Amino acid sequence: MCGTCGCDQKIEVVTLEQKVLARNDEIAEANRERLAGDGIVAVNLMSSPGSGKTTLLERTIRDVGRDHPVAVVEGDQQTPLDAERIRRTGCPVVQINTGAGCHLEAQMLSTALDRLAPPRDGLLFVENVGNLICPALFDLGERERVVILSVTEGADKPLKYPHAFAVAGLVLINKIDLLPYVDFDVAECRRHVAAVNPKAAVLEVSATRGDALPAWYAWLAQLSTLS
Numbered sequence: 001m002c003g004t005c006g007c008d009q010k011i012e013v014v015t016l017e018q019k020v021l022a023r024n025d026e027i028a029e030a031n032r033e034r035l036a037g038d039g040i041v042a043v044n045l046m047s048s049p050g051s052g053k054t055t056l057l058e059r060t061i062r063d064v065g066r067d068h069p070v071a072v073v074e075g076d077q078q079t080p081l082d083a084e085r086i087r088r089t090g091c092p093v094v095q096i097n098t099g100a101g102c103h104l105e106a107q108m109l110s111t112a113l114d115r116l117a118p119p120r121d122g123l124l125f126v127e128n129v130g131n132l133i134c135p136a137l138f139d140l141g142e143r144e145r146v147v148i149l150s151v152t153e154g155a156d157k158p159l160k161y162p163h164a165f166a167v168a169g170l171v172l173i174n175k176i177d178l179l180p181y182v183d184f185d186v187a188e189c190r191r192h193v194a195a196v197n198p199k200a201a202v203l204e205v206s207a208t209r210g211d212a213l214p215a216w217y218a219w220l221a222q223l224s225t226l227s
């Protein structure tokens with residue numbers, strides 16, 4: 001402990017991180033019980049900025065929302081823009097702005113649930129802050145996590161950001177309508193996902209053109225029947 005370079009503070013930082021995550025996990029567990037009590041299936045969507053989370057939600061709400069209650073919690077550092085897009089579909093939505101923060105935490109979802117009061121026996125989508133790194137560390141109390149990776153980002157991302165892929169039940173490779181224009185090897189990407197998380201399901205979708213969206217809806221439907 002030299003007292004000048006900060007090497008004596010490392011242990012304190014690690015301990016604080018562990019405490020923050022432990023407290024988060026407690027609140028996440030309470031959220032999970034609350035959601036289960038209301039028969040709500042919550043899905044946490046994680047991706048880098050711009051992979052297509054909101055576009056996929058807009059389309060999903062239009063296609064699935066007619067027959068099934070859906071609500072959305074939107075997470076962004078700033079702006080109500082994504083919530084406004086969701087509101088235009090007629091779906092109940094709450095926007096959380098994290099300010100300097102780069103991920104959602106369980107307490108934020110708890111507060112959002114108080115404001116939103118999502119319908120019983122419905123689907124709740126939580127769009128996390130666009131960031132493939134720390135959202136993976138913070139359990140929100142969701143039923144499943146879904147990672148969206150678009151083909152413009154590169155097939156190596158599952159290897160470079162393994163934590164997000166390791167906790168995902170489903171990986172959506174989005175924007176496959178752009179495959180003719182980008183250098184993206186789908187089979188290689190699938191191999192990388194399998195190396196990090198052999199159990200993850202993978203679908204190749206286009207949120208704009210509609211490719212494989214019925215398979216995405218079927219995946220969502222089986223979550224509801226399993227609950």
Ligand SMILES: Nc1nc2c(ncn2[C@@H]2O[C@H](COP(=O)(O)OP(=O)(O)OP(=O)(O)O)[C@@H](O)[C@H]2O)c(=O)[nH]1
Nearest residue numbers: 048049050051052053054055130174175206207208
């Ligand atoms: N070609 C193509 N463009 C898409 C597709 N999905 C989304 N986009 C476009 O990608 C851009 C970003 O989409 P968003 O849905 O805003 O992405 P996001 O992940 O919600 O972004 P953040 O909330 O900022 O992280 C928009 O211009 C969309 O129209 C797709 O399947 N194909």
Ligand SMILES: [Zn+2]
Nearest residue numbers: 053054082127
């Ligand atoms: Zn978005």
Ligand SMILES: [Zn+2]
Nearest residue numbers: 101102103134
């Ligand atoms: Zn963060």
